[in-house]
Amino acid sequence: MILSNTTWGKAVLAAAVGLTMTTAPAAAETPQADFEFDQRVRDALLRNPDIILEVFALLEAKEEAAKAVKDQELIANVTDELFEGLDPEKPILVEFQDYNCGYCRRAHPVVASLKETMPDLQLVIMETPVLGKESEFTAKVALALKALKGMDAYREFSDAMMSVQGKASAATSIRLLVELGHEPEEITAAVNEGIGADDLEKAKRLAAALGATGTPYFVGPGGIIRGAAPADRLQAITTASATDDSTGN
Numbered sequence: 001m002i003l004s005n006t007t008w009g010k011a012v013l014a015a016a017v018g019l020t021m022t023t024a025p026a027a028a029e030t031p032q033a034d035f036e037f038d039q040r041v042r043d044a045l046l047r048n049p050d051i052i053l054e055v056f057a058l059l060e061a062k063e064e065a066a067k068a069v070k071d072q073e074l075i076a077n078v079t080d081e082l083f084e085g086l087d088p089e090k091p092i093l094v095e096f097q098d099y100n101c102g103y104c105r106r107a108h109p110v111v112a113s114l115k116e117t118m119p120d121l122q123l124v125i126m127e128t129p130v131l132g133k134e135s136e137f138t139a140k141v142a143l144a145l146k147a148l149k150g151m152d153a154y155r156e157f158s159d160a161m162m163s164v165q166g167k168a169s170a171a172t173s174i175r176l177l178v179e180l181g182h183e184p185e186e187i188t189a190a191v192n193e194g195i196g197a198d199d200l201e202k203a204k205r206l207a208a209a210l211g212a213t214g215t216p217y218f219v220g221p222g223g224i225i226r227g228a229a230p231a232d233r234l235q236a237i238t239t240a241s242a243t244d245d246s247t248g249n
Helices: 005-017 031-047 050-082 102-117 133-149 151-163 170-179 184-192 197-210 231-236
Strands: 092-097 122-127 217-220 223-226
Touching (some): 031 050, 092 102, 102 151, 122 133, 133 170, 170 184, 197 217, 223 231
Parallel strands (some): 092 122
Antiparallel strands (some): 217 223
16 A cells, blocks of 8 residues: 555654644644644654654555455355365365466475475366466366376376476477377377366466466465465465465565
């Protein structure tokens, strides 16, 4: 929240010296009184510069609390579909990702490490190709592979693609399929037939409902994190009791 210089200055002074705008005399509305008030604001801030940091901290805390409440409302609107088939008694983390997103690639080992330390973590990947046609094709390949070969094959491909050198593209997807022992023709044919398209549409629909316009975007029962984050912050949103850490970047 951005305040005008006058409003912000008066708010700071009110917090600093106990003044209130509502109890100011009528004469306070004159130019002379405003000048005197501004001078008192300036003097108070010069004597107590830490007030600025304190006020900003209070404003930020208020904004973060409001954002956390709003995020919980967004999650509540799509909970049934977002967490469909998952055990609500176990931690959950949903990641919206794009294979060409540099931040997603940097976040990938962090998420993998979290999964290792939390064996019961239910990790759900939502393919969200926001960076163009190459990303979209790669996502379609991943989802077609999941439909034909199962979750293990999908996760193997997805993990490998996040570590591949260069851009995720049709060429890198096909090369990786060969390296992993799959028949590229079979998978690309499935892509052309629209196999896996329902999953892609679901991810797109949920991303829109949750305000996920970029990647990575993490959602759990405890809140939303926008962008890459350390493992402890990701862990904090995996359960519904973790709303205090649900604010994003």
